[in-house]
Amino acid sequence: MTTETLTMGKALNLGLRRAMDDDPKVVLMGEDIGRLGGVFRVTDGLQKDFGEARVVDTPLAEAGIVGTAVGLALRGYRPVCEIQFDGFVFPAVNQIVTQVAKISARSQGRMRMPVVIRIPFGGGIGAVEHHSESPEAYFAHTPGLKVVSVSNPVDAYWGIQQAIAAPDPVVFLEPKRRYWEKAEVDLDAIPEPLFRSRVVRRGDDVTVLAYGPMVATALQAAAAAAEEGRSLEVVDLRTLSPLDLDPVVDSVRRTGRCVVVHEAQVSHGLGAEIAARLTEQCFHSLEAPVLRAGGYDVPYPPARNEEEYLPDLDRVLDAVDRAMGF
Amino acid sequence: MTTETLTMGKALNLGLRRAMDDDPKVVLMGEDIGRLGGVFRVTDGLQKDFGEARVVDTPLAEAGIVGTAVGLALRGYRPVCEIQFDGFVFPAVNQIVTQVAKISARSQGRMRMPVVIRIPFGGGIGAVEHHSESPEAYFAHTPGLKVVSVSNPVDAYWGIQQAIAAPDPVVFLEPKRRYWEKAEVDLDAIPEPLFRSRVVRRGDDVTVLAYGPMVATALQAAAAAAEEGRSLEVVDLRTLSPLDLDPVVDSVRRTGRCVVVHEAQVSHGLGAEIAARLTEQCFHSLEAPVLRAGGYDVPYPPARNEEEYLPDLDRVLDAVDRAMGF
Amino acid sequence: MSTVPELVQLLTPEGQRVEDPTHAIDLSADELRGLYRDLVLVRRWDVEATALQRQGELGLWPPLLGQEAAQVGAGHALQPGDMAFPTYREHGVAWVRGVDPLHVMSLYRGVDNGGWDPAETGLNLYTIVIPAQTLHATGYAMGVQRDGAETAVLAFLGDGATSQGELSEAMIWAASFSAPVVFFCQNNQYAISAPIERQSRVPLAHRAAGFGFPGVRVDGNDVLAVLAVTRAALTAAREGQGPTFIEAFTYRMGAHTTSDDPTRYRLAHEVEEWRRRDPIARLRTHLEQEGIADADFLAAVEAEGEELAARIRRGTIAMQPRPAVTMFDAVYAEQPPPLAAQRDEFLAYQASFEEAGR
Amino acid sequence: MSTVPELVQLLTPEGQRVEDPTHAIDLSADELRGLYRDLVLVRRWDVEATALQRQGELGLWPPLLGQEAAQVGAGHALQPGDMAFPTYREHGVAWVRGVDPLHVMSLYRGVDNGGWDPAETGLNLYTIVIPAQTLHATGYAMGVQRDGAETAVLAFLGDGATSQGELSEAMIWAASFSAPVVFFCQNNQYAISAPIERQSRVPLAHRAAGFGFPGVRVDGNDVLAVLAVTRAALTAAREGQGPTFIEAFTYRMGAHTTSDDPTRYRLAHEVEEWRRRDPIARLRTHLEQEGIADADFLAAVEAEGEELAARIRRGTIAMQPRPAVTMFDAVYAEQPPPLAAQRDEFLAYQASFEEAGR
């Protein structure tokens, strides 16, 4: 067993390195990912070791990055695109939605799209406009894509490798404000499967679902609730499309109450689908409607207001209170 | 009272004409909308009467259409963009999501975006790939946009005028397979407000929500159900963002059961948000979970399979049965 | 800065051979007859497809009428290992690449979205979103570079497509990475109703110089010139000289698609003028004048066309929809459990009708 | 096809005036001193802002260091009724347009996304998504045409921005409609870490010819040349001659933003080389040599810079966040009931903390 204490950023870096070692067809593409090592340094040192043909500093255009990645995939490569910030994925949406997502179905499976689109996402770092978006619902609503988010260095290390190895396109969401958080990573472990959710804290009163940056927040809320004698079960969703709700259904059947937490604006966000499905599957067990704690239905506010926009420990506990009050 | 029997296409045409007569700042922009009158002839004759400066045949690029519309709006114009088909809106998504939707908030309301984006949407016409999409959820999830869909010539005639007169950006979804359906339109009536839903058939057993192309389907289902002694209340949602659920809540509190119908893939579609909200607001009245009849979570299939993909009368009744069986 | 040459032409509309030392081409009589045959057959297919659409057997058909030389010429410039990325109108290229016309018919019948295998035929599936395929072609060419292969890539696009930002991005990528890709633009003068002047006030071939690579303008109704120019560009790409942009100057003689009514936006006399530059007639005249084609040969080609048309008609009419459940099957390589469940529900739902005997 | 001129220069790095009959400019001593003053003041502001960011008073700062002449020159070419569309770095243009620097500071402090009024200042809000504003500028110019106004529009962009498809679309629209818009590209040699060679292997000014309008290349560190070239282009636009693309050849002397570490991707000696072409030093030399500026004047400008810096510092530090509830207020002109309800819930939620005395 080789364990290392890694930040999430470094875990991703090592995961990418290992994926590139394992498969010569893996090619990284993006703005500033080579020389500079990416604005978050996630690809630091990789161009130096793997060369410019495998770590490609691209021109500045997201449609170009994803569109040429499609072509590389058609030629047998496994491109890993970095979108520099969440708010800059939109120029690539046409390629993602009309091409990446549809090519397998279009070709009756003759052509596959093993493309990974890495997106540092979410707020909490005091950034300017377009640098704090949570665009996951757009992708989760798009058949043909898979969408995952990681919440900790262990999942980051394994998840990026699993996403690259997957035969389907994966939108890989990295919670940028957690890049610097550390954990022990066992580099030889047998990883958990990528497209599975996981109970990260046991509890009996309310099930709290979260993913990416909000998992830590949910765990903080659970710790605070415990002090007041309330027991929260926390689930890290991990996979946003496909959803893996089986463990959640089990949990909710037991607790009868559920709160979904995400940074994205709440309307038509992930919480909506989860609430709809859980209600269908747990109708007779639910003692309260599935409630949501999310961003408000407004454009992400200026940085100095983001604390009030983002769900935090208190917002989660407030939703938990409301669920208990039903 | 001047009434005319109009197809939905013609009603839109007259509505656009009247909006252009009323306000010289209204400018139409799009591919093939001038000389040709649009591929669905919705703008037929308008360039002839209003000239090339007000009915602009653009180069072939959707980002260009919407991006220059933003500039025209900043100069005081009221641009109405036509996206030729639903599947071709994606190149414009960057301008729509990062600019059109955010400029009012970005400028603290100093700048407004009275832009209308008309999109013929949905399936049922036997078209090739990318011509049968239902992209409404992407826009409904985007704060700053308003999203409406019309289901009949009367709403089409008034709705397009109201959307153009609105001070906010409106994504205006036209159910292309209903373009040829006719109704009497009273050209002097006082129209219903745009951002309101409407009960279009009274009933007691199950509330069925639909919008755009599916309203007719829901009404057919209600007629068929009536023959079997089952009474469906049908609501035409009309406004997808903001949602106007008050009339629906009243209805569901009475019926205790609800089915949402749309063509878009069901996961993370409009039905998810509606189900989540209704469950919150009607929790103690619901006798069954809010169920959804929608497209499957696959890319829109080839035309000769679309009948099986699209919700139809039987699919709606099936969902109604399931709701009753809870 | 490279200058854009005048229109390259090797065969006048009257069928006269023009000598052009920088675009030399030397074809055997067999090769010339082969080109002629392809031109005639793809036109015959196209006419049949238009008729089938009128009869309700196809959902839609985008005719290539008038663009046969551009497509057949470009198709013949490709080598077996090369890869071409078509739009939705490249039936002539599909033909030359050996794609079974019925695979193209099945797409426009609404049976599938492209039934051939790109890996086998060297022709990517048709791409309808304009011009997404130009980026794919460029990325594919970057893969070719990484493989160290002697392969070139040909990206098709229309004149209208030149306005889409994605094409500019493809050109920028191609230049920046010196990728072995050739952009082949059929300027057929219209994007549905929009005349070329709406997209550009200078010849499209000029566009390339601004991105740092050569642009060539060729008479798109001259199969010899198209072949020569495209072959040269593909060879340059294969040899590591990077991209070229080819503007094939041609004309869409028919409607944009069978849903279109071109009388609304263009005048009959313009069409008539272009009819005099017909790509097939000029090659026939040339072959006849040179004694390469005689009446027997011409008749044999006509007869082959009729056979082909009959086969296409039979095959098309016989085509049945695929079972609807297949819509679930190729969405992913690894089908997620929720989708598998949806598929099961779909099957159960369908079965319920059969049980009910409806 | 128009040819691209060599770099237009009216003032050498050594401060010598170059005569160029096609780009004549005749400025009064006052005007020259005014330009100098603006150059110094915007640099002083920029330095102060960088320092404030280091001290935690700003979230981020993108320095204009080295690009003062490009921005001040372009800004002065505008007439009062004209409209400019900046990126996120055009502090020099904002200054010349009379935008209060504190409005720019509030943006980078995270207080708002742009607090000035574009209608009043003739400067659109900063746009961060590259290069969305170039389409806005073009559409605005189409509005100007419809108004029959004598107004020109200036769209700013960087060298990296030239790779985005939206810029190409803006250029195509501008050409197609002959819109009165000038594209002003500050080629500062880098897009964060990407050197200009990644975006283009030919000078960016060449790009325009392929779209059918003139491209000009100007020494971006020469405020006189920038002013002359931009003024001429804006005049042409105003007179109905359509768009121009200007490449201002300059250098980003600082980091991309305060978050960036340029030592990772460029060499110190390159920066040193460009330091010798400093835009302010050369104008000062010229003014001194011509006897237009004396020590008193120079000292006065320095002093004014210190005052400005102090005012900016005080103002920035004093800036408070706006009440969070304002995030609900300007999303729509007509606030929808569900959002109003969300706003009410938000206020109630906030109030619950106050009640609880937390």
Ligand SMILES: Cc1ncc(C[n+]2csc(CCOP(=O)(O)OP(=O)(O)O)c2C)c(N)n1
């Ligand atoms: C992104 C996108 N927008 C719009 C369309 C609709 N459309 C189909 S063909 C066409 C015109 C294309 O013109 P051109 O590129 O000249 O090709 P041609 O049809 O003449 O071969 C348009 C606008 C599309 N397919 N894709």
Ligand SMILES: Cc1ncc(C[n+]2csc(CCOP(=O)(O)OP(=O)(O)O)c2C)c(N)n1
């Ligand atoms: C669409 C988009 N993608 C990525 C970014 C992130 N980004 C911000 S500045 C920048 C480099 C811009 O370079 P250039 O256009 O040369 O302007 P400069 O910063 O040098 O002034 C990048 C990649 C962005 N703002 N917008």
Ligand SMILES: [Mg+2]
């Ligand atoms: Mg064309």
Ligand SMILES: [Mg+2]
């Ligand atoms: Mg730059």
